[in-house]
Amino acid sequence: MKADEIRIIGLTKMDRERRDLVDATDNDLRELEESKNYAIRFEKQRAIEQVRQQVSRLASERAFESLNGRLTNEFQLRMIDYHIGLLRSVANKST
Template identity: 65%
Template sequence: MQTMINSVIPPGYWPLAGNFGLNTNLLETNLINLGVVLSLLVYFGKGVLSNLLNNRKQTILSTIRDAEERYKEATDKLGQARIRLQRAKVKADEIRVNGLSQMEREKQELIHVADEDSKRLEDSKNATIRFEEQRAIEQVRQQVSCLALERASEALNSRLNGELHSRMIDYHIGLLRAMESTTD
């Protein structure tokens, strides 16, 4: 391995190269090499690593801010949705109450109309009954009048003779003359 190092870096190239050598013992050099590599990484990679960490930090912060904004928007939308839900519930209750009151009003109105129709039918029935009673009474009166006239006519015809008939005529003529003289 020494020959390989000498072929890459000739010993006369650096004045101190003779004093400076590489230890090829793996157990001794591993910690030193690891320390050198880590220091080189820290020295050269510090900027890159800090840039990467800063970029990652900014990305995480912006993601957190976006999440917080989305959370705030979602919370606002949830609040608005709850308000709309409450309004819808109130409106539904109003509609239900209005529907029930309108149903009650229509029920009362139908009952009132039915009562009025019943009264009209009762009045019509009573008027029809009175009319039929009057007609029946009138028919009975006519029949009674006809029978009375027939009996009176039969009684007059059976009792009335020529002499009584002329006395009745004379009596009525006298009455008419008396009425005529009082009016003049």
């Protein structure tokens, strides 16, 4: 009887330790999954930001090239004359 009691206690203890080990493994797997998902989200956001910066840089370069192509001396003089005319009309209205 004593041997059976010791054997049952041993089996019970072994079963509890097995369940604890399975639970710990499940927790470790869940934490690894969460860590993996966080890393994926972080890298996705980083990639999106890099693409956004490249698109912005390219758009700025194209706009600058377009403006430089249109910015002739004649156009600059017309813009200056136009703005001088605007300033004169504002000055005349305030006096």
